[in-house]
Amino acid sequence: MGQDDxxxxxxxxxxxxxxxxxxxxxxxxxxAREAGVADGTIxxxxxxxxxxxxxxxxxxxxxxxxxxxxxxxxxxxxxxQLRRFITVHFEVAGSSPALAEVITVxxxxxxxxxxxxxxxxxxxxxxxxxxxVAEGQEKGVFRRDIQPRFVxxxxxxxxxxxxxxxxxxxxxxxMTDLRGQAVSVVLGGLLGTQEHSGQR
Amino acid sequence: MGQDDxxxxxxxxxxxxxxxxxxxxxxxxxxAREAGVADGTIxxxxxxxxxxxxxxxxxxxxxxxxxxxxxxxxxxxxxxQLRRFITVHFEVAGSSPALAEVITVxxxxxxxxxxxxxxxxxxxxxxxxxxxVAEGQEKGVFRRDIQPRFVxxxxxxxxxxxxxxxxxxxxxxxMTDLRGQAVSVVLGGLLGTQEHSGQR
Amino acid sequence: MGQDDxxxxxxxxxxxxxxxxxxxxxxxxxxAREAGVADGTIxxxxxxxxxxxxxxxxxxxxxxxxxxxxxxxxxxxxxxQLRRFITVHFEVAGSSPALAEVITVxxxxxxxxxxxxxxxxxxxxxxxxxxxVAEGQEKGVFRRDIQPRFVxxxxxxxxxxxxxxxxxxxxxxxMTDLRGQAVSVVLGGLLGTQEHSGQR
Amino acid sequence: MGQDDxxxxxxxxxxxxxxxxxxxxxxxxxxAREAGVADGTIxxxxxxxxxxxxxxxxxxxxxxxxxxxxxxxxxxxxxxQLRRFITVHFEVAGSSPALAEVITVxxxxxxxxxxxxxxxxxxxxxxxxxxxVAEGQEKGVFRRDIQPRFVxxxxxxxxxxxxxxxxxxxxxxxMTDLRGQAVSVVLGGLLGTQEHSGQR
DNA sequence: TATGAATGAGGTTTCATTCAT
DNA sequence: TATGAATGAAACCTCATTCAT
Numbered sequence: 156m157g158q159d160d161x162x163x164x165x166x167x168x169x170x171x172x173x174x175x176x177x178x179x180x181x182x183x184x185x186x187a188r189e190a191g192v193a194d195g196t197i198x199x200x201x202x203x204x205x206x207x208x209x210x211x212x213x214x215x216x217x218x219x220x221x222x223x224x225x226x227x228x229x230x231x232x233x234x235x236q237l238r239r240f241i242t243v244h245f246e247v248a249g250s251s252p253a254l255a256e257v258i259t260v261x262x263x264x265x266x267x268x269x270x271x272x273x274x275x276x277x278x279x280x281x282x283x284x285x286x287x288v289a290e291g292q293e294k295g296v297f298r299r300d301i302q303p304r305f306v307x308x309x310x311x312x313x314x315x316x317x318x319x320x321x322x323x324x325x326x327x328x329x330m331t332d333l334r335g336q337a338v339s340v341v342l343g344g345l346l347g348t349q350e351h352s353g354q355r
Numbered sequence: 356m357g358q359d360d361x362x363x364x365x366x367x368x369x370x371x372x373x374x375x376x377x378x379x380x381x382x383x384x385x386x387a388r389e390a391g392v393a394d395g396t397i398x399x400x401x402x403x404x405x406x407x408x409x410x411x412x413x414x415x416x417x418x419x420x421x422x423x424x425x426x427x428x429x430x431x432x433x434x435x436q437l438r439r440f441i442t443v444h445f446e447v448a449g450s451s452p453a454l455a456e457v458i459t460v461x462x463x464x465x466x467x468x469x470x471x472x473x474x475x476x477x478x479x480x481x482x483x484x485x486x487x488v489a490e491g492q493e494k495g496v497f498r499r500d501i502q503p504r505f506v507x508x509x510x511x512x513x514x515x516x517x518x519x520x521x522x523x524x525x526x527x528x529x530m531t532d533l534r535g536q537a538v539s540v541v542l543g544g545l546l547g548t549q550e551h552s553g554q555r
Numbered sequence: 556m557g558q559d560d561x562x563x564x565x566x567x568x569x570x571x572x573x574x575x576x577x578x579x580x581x582x583x584x585x586x587a588r589e590a591g592v593a594d595g596t597i598x599x600x601x602x603x604x605x606x607x608x609x610x611x612x613x614x615x616x617x618x619x620x621x622x623x624x625x626x627x628x629x630x631x632x633x634x635x636q637l638r639r640f641i642t643v644h645f646e647v648a649g650s651s652p653a654l655a656e657v658i659t660v661x662x663x664x665x666x667x668x669x670x671x672x673x674x675x676x677x678x679x680x681x682x683x684x685x686x687x688v689a690e691g692q693e694k695g696v697f698r699r700d701i702q703p704r705f706v707x708x709x710x711x712x713x714x715x716x717x718x719x720x721x722x723x724x725x726x727x728x729x730m731t732d733l734r735g736q737a738v739s740v741v742l743g744g745l746l747g748t749q750e751h752s753g754q755r
Numbered sequence: 756m757g758q759d760d761x762x763x764x765x766x767x768x769x770x771x772x773x774x775x776x777x778x779x780x781x782x783x784x785x786x787a788r789e790a791g792v793a794d795g796t797i798x799x800x801x802x803x804x805x806x807x808x809x810x811x812x813x814x815x816x817x818x819x820x821x822x823x824x825x826x827x828x829x830x831x832x833x834x835x836q837l838r839r840f841i842t843v844h845f846e847v848a849g850s851s852p853a854l855a856e857v858i859t860v861x862x863x864x865x866x867x868x869x870x871x872x873x874x875x876x877x878x879x880x881x882x883x884x885x886x887x888v889a890e891g892q893e894k895g896v897f898r899r900d901i902q903p904r905f906v907x908x909x910x911x912x913x914x915x916x917x918x919x920x921x922x923x924x925x926x927x928x929x930m931t932d933l934r935g936q937a938v939s940v941v942l943g944g945l946l947g948t949q950e951h952s953g954q955r
Numbered sequence: 956t957a958t959g960a961a962t963g964a965g966g967t968t969t970c971a972t973t974c975a976t
Numbered sequence: 977t978a979t980g981a982a983t984g985a986a987a988c989c990t991c992a993t994t995c996a997t
Contacts, residue, residue: 305517
């Protein structure tokens with residue numbers, strides 16, 4: 156058994172356990188049992204309990220960013236890009252609801268305790284959205300009166316909440332359904348004219 | 356000194372402390388010190404530490420729901436209703452960033468451990484949005500191809516994320532600015548035609 | 556309402572509560588509620604929680620000793636005296652099982668923490684038995700090869716255990732029945748010849 | 756160092772500490788210090804503080820029952836059996852006065868909080884006495900007008916009280932002396948005729 | 956006398972982390 | 977590398993006691 160195999164097993168176990176009981180309520184011993192290793196072994200691969208959470212995050216973000224890059228590669232239409240981005244987000248969340256929950260809920264908690272640098276991958280995720288929007292604006296496809304960074308945040312919050320609810324609940328909603336509505340409403344918001352100002 | 360005064364002081368202290376250190380990392384003794392009472396006093400007003408968090412939530416939601424009801428009373432235009440809802444949401448979050456953070460971050464954590472009934476106020480909050488959307492659809496103002504419950508979730512996630520970032524960050528963005536963009540993009544999404552389907 | 560009335564009510568409440576939950580597991584607040592007074596009131600009549608237990612003991616012993624003195628007054632036959640002593644012991648224990656349990660169980664616990672002087676009334680109780688036995692031996696009614704102090708201890712232990720079990724259990728045994736067997740076996744032990752020595 | 760070694764050391768320390776300070780007044784930390792282990796170690800071997808007391812009881816009873824079985828094995832004379840039973844009881848109590856005190860005093864306290872099943876060993880102890888008496892009655896050696904269960908309780912209470920006093924006090928009495936008187940008086944009570952009824 | 960809200964010392968228990976094997 | 981028994985710091989919570997009213 157390779158060494159990375161064990162690291163992997165611990166990370167996966169951490170996701171399962173953290174999703175089940177929450178980060179602070181989970182015990183390192185639980186993760187160890189779930190991974191099938193001894194308590195002490197975890198400290199051979201991770202600095203401490205919080206590092207375990209951070210690594211779960213880094214690891215996941217790395218994969219998600221890679222999948223998004225892949226999905227977007229060779230696609231130049233901003234509308235299609237947004238459609239793909241949303242699709243991948245839901246696919247990832249759907250393929251591992253537990254992981255999604257941990258990233259969304261548990262991490263947010265610890266976020267303020269993390270160094271800003273640790274959050275870089277998250278900034279890159281937002282950056283992808285912002286770049287799509289900015290390019291769409293340049294190409295005259297998207298309205299210009301909203302800031303790309305704003306859209307990134309707003310869209311992320313929306314997808315995050317939807318994915319979480321979907322993962323947590325009994326999933327009576329079809330993923331396709333959810334994705335469809337999300338794409339539709341987001342495009343509606345970005346394509347529409349500028350007549351609906353918030354200023355009264 | 357009235358008893359409610361003390362309960363109030365403890366609740367406020369809890370918000371401050373939880374926002375500063377996070378719920379799990381905060382010590383009951385910290386809350387007590389911040390409130391200027393003895394450790395034991397907290398247990399005269401709250402069952403235990405988690406109850407303190409729940410009460411902060413219930414208390415806040417009660418006030419927010421009340422403010423929303425007030426703001427929406429006597430307003431029949433769905434577009435204006437949405438505008439007001441978003442405005443109030445940002446106002447509340449802006450008037451007490453710490454509180455907003457606790458509600459958003461810390462509570463999400465404990466949410467899965469709470470009884471469903473405890474979350475009722477949150478359901479009512481979503482309900483307000485859904486009702487506005489549904490009425491707008493009936494009146495033919497909003498497009499009909501998206502479910503009100505979906506919009507409620509999506510909009511809440513968006514506002515939540517925006518308010519949190521705004522509260523947490525250095526607030527280089529004006530609240531008015533943020534609100535304006537939010538209103539604009541949301542209305543764009545709801546008013547637009549149905550041509551931008553997610554299905555290709 | 557006289558002051559002694561309140562002291563009395565607190566003492567009675569203490570007996571009830573201590574019997575129900577045990578001395579250490581009982582809370583002063585429980586005693587207060589049972590007595591229908593405020594927590595602080597108890598400290599107007601008793602130095603502290605342990606003093607409350609001691610006073611229950613002193614008070615009870617005073618009454619029991621008085622009842623034994625009365626029952627034995629004017630009775631000169633050692634056999635009849637023993638019979639009466641046992642009868643009174645069971646009567647007392649039977650009239651207030653809770654009290655019996657507290658005296659027997661809870662007090663034994665604290666006994667070693669009490670000053671020897673506090674236990675004086677208990678010594679007097681044993682003294683009554685010892686005196687009966689000694690007199691019986693002088694009159695040639697009881698065998699002389701056992702020490703009165705020994706009999707006092709042994710008899711007390713026996714009565715104590717029997718009364719406790721009887722008070723605690725479902726009382727399927729008649730008190731009369733128990734008393735009869737106790738008297739019979741004790742007299743058997745005291746009247747019998749000296750042939751059954753423990754030395755082999 | 757074997758694990759049982761540590762469990763044993765903790766049990767022994769508990770006996771010492773509980774006997775010295777009483778169960779409720781003792782701190783788990785005291786037991787830990789006495790045993791030479793860390794506080795937390797105790798919880799590797801025992802569920803909680805009360806479990807520690809229960810295990811002391813179970814452990815002791817197991818040994819006492821075993822010693823009684825051994826002592827009585829191969830002995831058919833009821834009189835000799837009683838004599839041996841009493842002897843063993845005193846020996847055990849004498850070999851570890853602290854243990855005797857804990858079993859007698861502290862446990863009685865918690866007894867009502869224990870499940871009936873936990874008390875089984877105690878029931879077996881009484882059962883041994885009852886069986887001896889019953890057999891003695893069948894063989895016509897003991898009088899038949901007293902119930903074996905009654906004798907068991909009475910004898911136990913007597914031995915318990917005597918052993919406790921002896922263990923607690925300055926032991927001015929010889930154990931042999933005490934044992935002799937106990938055997939003598941008990942046999943007197945069991946062998947005697949039925950003429951001394953409690954009924955007048 | 957009586958109250959009961961407030962106190963705060965201190966105990967039980969948990970659990971992240973270490974280290975001898 | 978791997979183990980898991982042992983550690984011990986630290987937190988929640990209780991509850992006897994006080995004291996302002």
